[in-house]
Amino acid sequence: MTKKFVDCFMIMGTALSLRNPIKLPEMGRPVLRDVITTSVNLSLSVETLKIINPENLEVELTALLNQEWTDARLGANVKTRKMAVAGQIWKPKIISINGENKICNNEDAVFWRGFGDEGNVLLSEKISVRTTCTTNYRKFPFDTQICDFKFGTYRFPQDEVTVVWDSVPLHITTNINFNEFNVTNIITFIETDVRCSGNFSTAVVQFVFKRHYQHYIYCLMLPPFLLTLLNYTPFWFNLNKRTNRLCINTSVLFLLVYFNYCSICSMRPTPYLKALDIFVLICTSFSLTTLLETIFVDFVCTLEESHFHLKKVACSKEYPKNILWLEYAMKLSYPVFCIFFLIVYGWLYF
Structure with a gap:
Protein backbone atom coordinates (compact mmCIF):
# COMPACT_ATOMS: atom_id res chain seq x y z
CA MET A 1 0.00 0.00 0.00
CA HIS A 212 -36.45 -22.79 -8.26
CA TYR A 213 -39.22 -24.77 -9.95
CA GLN A 214 -39.40 -27.76 -7.58
CA HIS A 215 -42.06 -26.14 -5.41
CA TYR A 216 -44.34 -25.50 -8.39
CA ILE A 217 -43.87 -29.03 -9.73
CA TYR A 218 -44.87 -30.58 -6.41
CA CYS A 219 -47.81 -28.24 -5.73
CA LEU A 220 -49.29 -27.31 -9.12
CA MET A 221 -48.03 -29.76 -11.75
CA LEU A 222 -47.81 -33.17 -10.10
CA PRO A 223 -51.45 -33.19 -8.81
CA PRO A 224 -52.99 -32.49 -12.28
CA PHE A 225 -50.78 -35.15 -13.84
CA LEU A 226 -51.80 -37.72 -11.20
CA LEU A 227 -55.44 -36.83 -11.82
CA THR A 228 -54.86 -37.39 -15.53
CA LEU A 229 -53.51 -40.86 -14.77
CA LEU A 230 -56.49 -41.50 -12.49
CA ASN A 231 -58.76 -40.60 -15.37
CA TYR A 232 -57.29 -43.51 -17.36
CA THR A 233 -58.42 -46.19 -14.89
CA PRO A 234 -62.17 -46.07 -15.80
CA PHE A 235 -61.32 -47.38 -19.29
CA TRP A 236 -60.72 -50.75 -17.66
CA PHE A 237 -64.10 -50.79 -15.92
CA ASN A 238 -66.89 -52.98 -17.22
CA LEU A 239 -69.09 -51.02 -19.60
CA ASN A 240 -72.09 -51.88 -17.50
CA LYS A 241 -70.62 -49.69 -14.72
CA ARG A 242 -70.92 -46.49 -16.68
CA THR A 243 -72.23 -44.53 -13.71
CA ASN A 244 -68.98 -45.09 -11.80
CA ARG A 245 -67.00 -43.96 -14.82
CA LEU A 246 -69.04 -40.78 -15.09
CA CYS A 247 -68.52 -39.99 -11.39
CA ILE A 248 -64.74 -40.36 -11.65
CA ASN A 249 -64.44 -38.40 -14.91
CA THR A 250 -66.61 -35.56 -13.64
CA SER A 251 -64.81 -35.30 -10.30
CA VAL A 252 -61.40 -35.23 -11.97
CA LEU A 253 -62.56 -32.56 -14.43
CA PHE A 254 -63.80 -30.31 -11.62
CA LEU A 255 -60.49 -30.68 -9.77
CA LEU A 256 -58.52 -29.80 -12.90
CA VAL A 257 -60.69 -26.73 -13.43
CA TYR A 258 -59.73 -25.66 -9.91
CA PHE A 259 -56.02 -26.08 -10.74
CA ASN A 260 -56.62 -24.01 -13.89
CA TYR A 261 -57.99 -21.27 -11.70
CA CYS A 262 -54.95 -21.46 -9.39
CA SER A 263 -52.41 -21.28 -12.23
CA ILE A 264 -54.09 -18.82 -14.62
CA CYS A 265 -56.30 -16.58 -12.52
CA SER A 266 -54.62 -16.32 -9.12
CA MET A 267 -50.87 -16.67 -9.86
CA ARG A 268 -49.14 -13.82 -11.71
CA PRO A 269 -51.86 -12.89 -14.22
CA THR A 270 -50.36 -12.29 -17.67
CA PRO A 271 -51.87 -11.52 -21.11
CA TYR A 272 -50.29 -14.72 -22.44
CA LEU A 273 -50.26 -18.37 -21.39
CA LYS A 274 -47.42 -19.47 -19.12
CA ALA A 275 -45.79 -22.90 -19.27
CA LEU A 276 -47.68 -23.87 -16.12
CA ASP A 277 -50.99 -22.81 -17.70
CA ILE A 278 -50.30 -24.91 -20.79
CA PHE A 279 -49.49 -27.97 -18.68
CA VAL A 280 -52.70 -27.73 -16.63
CA LEU A 281 -54.83 -26.96 -19.71
CA ILE A 282 -53.55 -30.02 -21.56
CA CYS A 283 -54.21 -32.20 -18.50
CA THR A 284 -57.72 -30.75 -18.44
CA SER A 285 -58.17 -31.54 -22.14
CA PHE A 286 -57.26 -35.19 -21.46
CA SER A 287 -59.89 -35.28 -18.72
CA LEU A 288 -62.50 -33.60 -20.91
CA THR A 289 -61.84 -36.09 -23.70
CA THR A 290 -62.39 -39.08 -21.41
CA LEU A 291 -65.57 -37.50 -20.03
CA LEU A 292 -66.97 -36.92 -23.52
CA GLU A 293 -66.07 -40.48 -24.51
CA THR A 294 -67.84 -41.87 -21.44
CA ILE A 295 -70.94 -39.74 -22.15
CA PHE A 296 -70.99 -40.94 -25.77
CA VAL A 297 -70.65 -44.60 -24.74
CA ASP A 298 -73.40 -44.21 -22.15
CA PHE A 299 -75.67 -42.53 -24.68
CA VAL A 300 -75.19 -45.25 -27.32
CA CYS A 301 -75.57 -48.09 -24.83
CA THR A 302 -78.69 -46.54 -23.35
CA LEU A 303 -80.26 -46.27 -26.80
CA GLU A 304 -79.43 -49.87 -27.55
CA GLU A 305 -80.86 -51.05 -24.25
CA SER A 306 -84.08 -49.10 -24.66
CA HIS A 307 -84.49 -50.20 -28.29
CA PHE A 308 -84.00 -53.89 -27.61
CA HIS A 309 -85.57 -53.73 -24.14
CA LEU A 310 -82.37 -55.01 -22.57
CA LYS A 311 -81.31 -54.50 -18.99
CA LYS A 312 -77.78 -53.11 -19.09
CA VAL A 313 -76.40 -55.88 -21.27
CA ALA A 314 -76.36 -54.09 -24.59
CA CYS A 315 -72.67 -53.18 -24.25
CA SER A 316 -71.35 -56.66 -23.80
CA LYS A 317 -68.50 -58.10 -25.91
CA GLU A 318 -70.91 -59.22 -28.60
CA TYR A 319 -72.84 -56.01 -29.18
CA PRO A 320 -72.37 -53.22 -30.35
CA LYS A 321 -68.97 -53.52 -32.08
CA ASN A 322 -68.37 -49.77 -32.65
CA ILE A 323 -68.34 -49.10 -28.90
CA LEU A 324 -65.83 -51.87 -28.28
CA TRP A 325 -63.50 -50.53 -30.98
CA LEU A 326 -63.77 -47.04 -29.48
CA GLU A 327 -62.85 -48.42 -26.06
CA TYR A 328 -59.82 -50.26 -27.44
CA ALA A 329 -58.66 -47.15 -29.28
CA MET A 330 -58.90 -45.00 -26.13
CA LYS A 331 -57.06 -47.56 -24.02
CA LEU A 332 -54.12 -47.50 -26.45
CA SER A 333 -54.05 -43.86 -27.51
CA TYR A 334 -54.47 -42.28 -24.05
CA PRO A 335 -51.09 -43.38 -22.57
CA VAL A 336 -49.34 -42.84 -25.92
CA PHE A 337 -50.49 -39.23 -26.12
CA CYS A 338 -49.63 -38.65 -22.44
CA ILE A 339 -46.05 -39.81 -22.97
CA PHE A 340 -45.77 -37.82 -26.20
CA PHE A 341 -47.03 -34.69 -24.40
CA LEU A 342 -44.48 -35.07 -21.57
CA ILE A 343 -41.60 -35.49 -24.04
CA VAL A 344 -42.58 -32.44 -26.10
CA TYR A 345 -43.27 -30.32 -23.01
CA GLY A 346 -39.91 -31.20 -21.45
CA TRP A 347 -38.11 -30.47 -24.71
CA LEU A 348 -39.74 -27.04 -25.00
CA TYR A 349 -39.46 -25.76 -21.43
CA PHE A 350 -36.63 -27.54 -19.61
Missing part, protein backbone atom coordinates in the same frame (compact mmCIF):
# COMPACT_ATOMS: atom_id res chain seq x y z
CA THR A 2 2.88 2.41 0.71
CA LYS A 3 4.37 2.08 -2.76
CA LYS A 4 1.29 2.74 -4.85
CA PHE A 5 -1.21 4.38 -2.49
CA VAL A 6 -0.97 6.31 0.75
CA ASP A 7 -3.86 5.68 3.13
CA CYS A 8 -5.76 8.92 3.66
CA PHE A 9 -7.21 7.85 7.00
CA MET A 10 -3.76 7.98 8.62
CA ILE A 11 -3.62 11.76 8.21
CA MET A 12 -7.37 12.44 8.53
CA GLY A 13 -6.85 14.49 11.71
CA THR A 14 -4.49 16.92 10.01
CA ALA A 15 -6.68 17.16 6.92
CA LEU A 16 -9.82 17.93 8.89
CA SER A 17 -8.06 20.72 10.75
CA LEU A 18 -7.30 22.40 7.41
CA ARG A 19 -10.80 22.06 6.04
CA ASN A 20 -12.49 25.27 4.87
CA PRO A 21 -16.23 25.44 5.69
CA ILE A 22 -16.81 27.02 2.27
CA LYS A 23 -16.58 24.39 -0.48
CA LEU A 24 -14.02 25.39 -3.08
CA PRO A 25 -14.47 24.90 -6.84
CA GLU A 26 -13.68 21.43 -8.14
CA MET A 27 -10.70 20.83 -10.42
CA GLY A 28 -11.21 20.35 -14.12
CA ARG A 29 -11.04 16.97 -15.81
CA PRO A 30 -7.49 15.54 -15.94
CA VAL A 31 -5.94 15.40 -19.40
CA LEU A 32 -2.89 13.17 -19.73
CA ARG A 33 -0.19 13.59 -22.33
CA ASP A 34 -1.36 12.50 -25.79
CA VAL A 35 -4.58 11.13 -24.18
CA ILE A 36 -7.76 13.21 -24.45
CA THR A 37 -10.16 10.74 -22.84
CA THR A 38 -10.03 9.97 -19.11
CA SER A 39 -10.37 6.25 -18.40
CA VAL A 40 -12.04 5.20 -15.14
CA ASN A 41 -11.65 1.63 -13.86
CA LEU A 42 -14.69 0.34 -11.95
CA SER A 43 -15.24 -2.51 -9.52
CA LEU A 44 -18.07 -3.39 -7.15
CA SER A 45 -17.87 -4.73 -3.61
CA VAL A 46 -21.34 -6.20 -3.18
CA GLU A 47 -22.62 -6.04 0.40
CA THR A 48 -26.29 -7.03 -0.05
CA LEU A 49 -28.54 -8.04 -2.91
CA LYS A 50 -32.17 -8.63 -2.03
CA ILE A 51 -35.53 -8.90 -3.73
CA ILE A 52 -37.79 -6.12 -2.43
CA ASN A 53 -40.92 -6.95 -4.41
CA PRO A 54 -41.18 -10.57 -5.66
CA GLU A 55 -44.29 -9.85 -7.75
CA ASN A 56 -42.61 -7.15 -9.86
CA LEU A 57 -39.08 -8.52 -9.36
CA GLU A 58 -37.78 -5.32 -7.81
CA VAL A 59 -34.19 -5.81 -6.62
CA GLU A 60 -32.02 -3.64 -4.38
CA LEU A 61 -28.22 -3.66 -4.54
CA THR A 62 -26.02 -2.19 -1.80
CA ALA A 63 -22.32 -2.02 -2.59
CA LEU A 64 -19.14 0.01 -2.68
CA LEU A 65 -18.47 1.45 -6.12
CA ASN A 66 -14.68 1.57 -6.44
CA GLN A 67 -13.33 3.99 -9.06
CA GLU A 68 -9.71 4.34 -10.12
CA TRP A 69 -8.22 6.81 -12.58
CA THR A 70 -5.01 8.75 -13.15
CA ASP A 71 -4.62 12.46 -12.45
CA ALA A 72 -1.02 13.64 -12.90
CA ARG A 73 -1.73 16.81 -10.92
CA LEU A 74 -2.17 14.76 -7.72
CA GLY A 75 0.23 12.75 -5.59
CA ALA A 76 0.93 11.38 -2.14
CA ASN A 77 1.45 14.79 -0.58
CA VAL A 78 -0.15 17.24 1.84
CA LYS A 79 -1.52 19.49 -0.92
CA THR A 80 -3.51 16.64 -2.44
CA ARG A 81 -4.91 15.65 0.95
CA LYS A 82 -6.05 19.22 1.59
CA MET A 83 -7.79 19.29 -1.78
CA ALA A 84 -9.50 15.97 -1.06
CA VAL A 85 -10.95 17.23 2.21
CA ALA A 86 -11.97 20.55 0.62
CA GLY A 87 -13.82 18.72 -2.16
CA GLN A 88 -11.64 20.16 -4.93
CA ILE A 89 -10.48 16.91 -6.55
CA TRP A 90 -12.16 16.08 -9.83
CA LYS A 91 -14.53 13.11 -9.74
CA PRO A 92 -16.11 11.30 -12.72
CA LYS A 93 -19.54 11.41 -11.02
CA ILE A 94 -20.42 7.79 -11.74
CA ILE A 95 -23.98 6.90 -10.70
CA SER A 96 -26.62 4.30 -11.53
CA ILE A 97 -28.44 5.33 -14.69
CA ASN A 98 -31.21 2.73 -14.84
CA GLY A 99 -32.47 2.53 -11.28
CA GLU A 100 -33.44 4.53 -8.23
CA ASN A 101 -30.37 5.84 -6.37
CA LYS A 102 -31.05 5.78 -2.63
CA ILE A 103 -27.60 7.19 -1.75
CA CYS A 104 -26.52 9.89 -4.18
CA ASN A 105 -24.05 12.78 -3.75
CA ASN A 106 -23.78 12.08 -0.02
CA GLU A 107 -20.44 13.22 1.38
CA ASP A 108 -20.65 10.68 4.21
CA ALA A 109 -20.75 7.87 1.63
CA VAL A 110 -17.61 9.04 -0.27
CA PHE A 111 -14.23 7.61 0.76
CA TRP A 112 -10.90 8.68 -0.76
CA ARG A 113 -8.92 5.47 -0.37
CA GLY A 114 -5.59 6.93 -1.39
CA PHE A 115 -3.43 8.78 -3.89
CA GLY A 116 -0.45 7.20 -5.60
CA ASP A 117 2.89 8.79 -6.38
CA GLU A 118 2.08 8.71 -10.10
CA GLY A 119 -1.31 10.38 -9.71
CA ASN A 120 -3.33 7.18 -9.29
CA VAL A 121 -6.60 8.00 -7.54
CA LEU A 122 -8.79 5.42 -5.78
CA LEU A 123 -12.27 6.51 -4.76
CA SER A 124 -15.01 4.37 -3.14
CA GLU A 125 -18.62 5.48 -2.94
CA LYS A 126 -21.39 3.78 -1.00
CA ILE A 127 -24.33 3.10 -3.33
CA SER A 128 -27.77 1.65 -2.86
CA VAL A 129 -29.63 1.11 -6.10
CA ARG A 130 -33.11 -0.27 -6.67
CA THR A 131 -34.11 -1.52 -10.12
CA THR A 132 -36.63 -3.83 -11.79
CA CYS A 133 -35.69 -7.08 -13.52
CA THR A 134 -37.23 -8.54 -16.64
CA THR A 135 -40.67 -10.09 -16.14
CA ASN A 136 -41.03 -12.62 -18.95
CA TYR A 137 -43.19 -15.41 -17.50
CA ARG A 138 -43.76 -17.40 -20.69
CA LYS A 139 -41.69 -20.29 -19.30
CA PHE A 140 -42.90 -19.94 -15.71
CA PRO A 141 -42.01 -21.77 -13.46
CA PHE A 142 -38.93 -22.69 -15.54
CA ASP A 143 -38.20 -19.05 -16.36
CA THR A 144 -34.94 -17.12 -16.17
CA GLN A 145 -34.97 -13.41 -15.38
CA ILE A 146 -32.22 -10.83 -15.91
CA CYS A 147 -31.40 -7.86 -13.68
CA ASP A 148 -29.18 -5.12 -15.12
CA PHE A 149 -27.40 -2.48 -13.07
CA LYS A 150 -25.89 0.23 -15.26
CA PHE A 151 -23.27 2.71 -14.08
CA GLY A 152 -22.19 5.79 -15.98
CA THR A 153 -22.14 9.55 -15.94
CA TYR A 154 -24.64 12.13 -17.19
CA ARG A 155 -22.03 14.88 -17.32
CA PHE A 156 -19.10 13.59 -19.39
CA PRO A 157 -19.69 12.05 -22.84
CA GLN A 158 -17.72 9.13 -24.20
CA ASP A 159 -15.05 11.26 -25.84
CA GLU A 160 -14.21 12.76 -22.44
CA VAL A 161 -14.70 9.90 -19.95
CA THR A 162 -14.80 6.15 -20.64
CA VAL A 163 -15.52 3.53 -18.02
CA VAL A 164 -13.97 0.04 -18.01
CA TRP A 165 -14.36 -2.86 -15.63
CA ASP A 166 -11.39 -3.85 -13.50
CA SER A 167 -9.72 -7.24 -14.02
CA VAL A 168 -11.69 -8.41 -10.95
CA PRO A 169 -14.93 -6.48 -11.40
CA LEU A 170 -16.93 -7.95 -8.51
CA HIS A 171 -16.17 -8.76 -4.88
CA ILE A 172 -19.16 -10.53 -3.32
CA THR A 173 -19.13 -10.65 0.47
CA THR A 174 -22.62 -12.07 1.06
CA ASN A 175 -24.90 -14.89 -0.02
CA ILE A 176 -26.94 -13.71 -3.01
CA ASN A 177 -29.15 -16.77 -3.49
CA PHE A 178 -32.81 -16.52 -2.55
CA ASN A 179 -35.68 -18.82 -1.62
CA GLU A 180 -37.29 -18.61 -5.06
CA PHE A 181 -34.30 -17.78 -7.25
CA ASN A 182 -30.74 -18.90 -7.74
CA VAL A 183 -28.09 -16.62 -9.25
CA THR A 184 -26.72 -18.75 -12.08
CA ASN A 185 -24.43 -16.20 -13.73
CA ILE A 186 -23.01 -12.70 -13.31
CA ILE A 187 -21.88 -10.88 -16.46
CA THR A 188 -20.05 -7.57 -16.75
CA PHE A 189 -19.66 -5.64 -19.98
CA ILE A 190 -19.36 -2.13 -21.40
CA GLU A 191 -21.93 -0.54 -23.68
CA THR A 192 -22.58 2.85 -25.21
CA ASP A 193 -25.65 4.72 -24.05
CA VAL A 194 -26.97 6.89 -26.88
CA ARG A 195 -28.82 9.98 -25.66
CA CYS A 196 -29.91 13.30 -27.14
CA SER A 197 -26.93 15.00 -25.50
CA GLY A 198 -24.41 12.52 -26.97
CA ASN A 199 -22.91 9.06 -26.50
CA PHE A 200 -21.97 8.01 -22.98
CA SER A 201 -19.85 5.08 -21.80
CA THR A 202 -21.77 2.73 -19.49
CA ALA A 203 -20.61 -0.19 -17.34
CA VAL A 204 -23.22 -2.94 -16.93
CA VAL A 205 -23.34 -5.75 -14.37
CA GLN A 206 -25.97 -8.35 -15.19
CA PHE A 207 -27.36 -10.85 -12.68
CA VAL A 208 -29.07 -13.91 -14.16
CA PHE A 209 -31.76 -15.38 -11.90
CA LYS A 210 -33.05 -18.93 -12.39
CA ARG A 211 -36.27 -19.79 -10.60
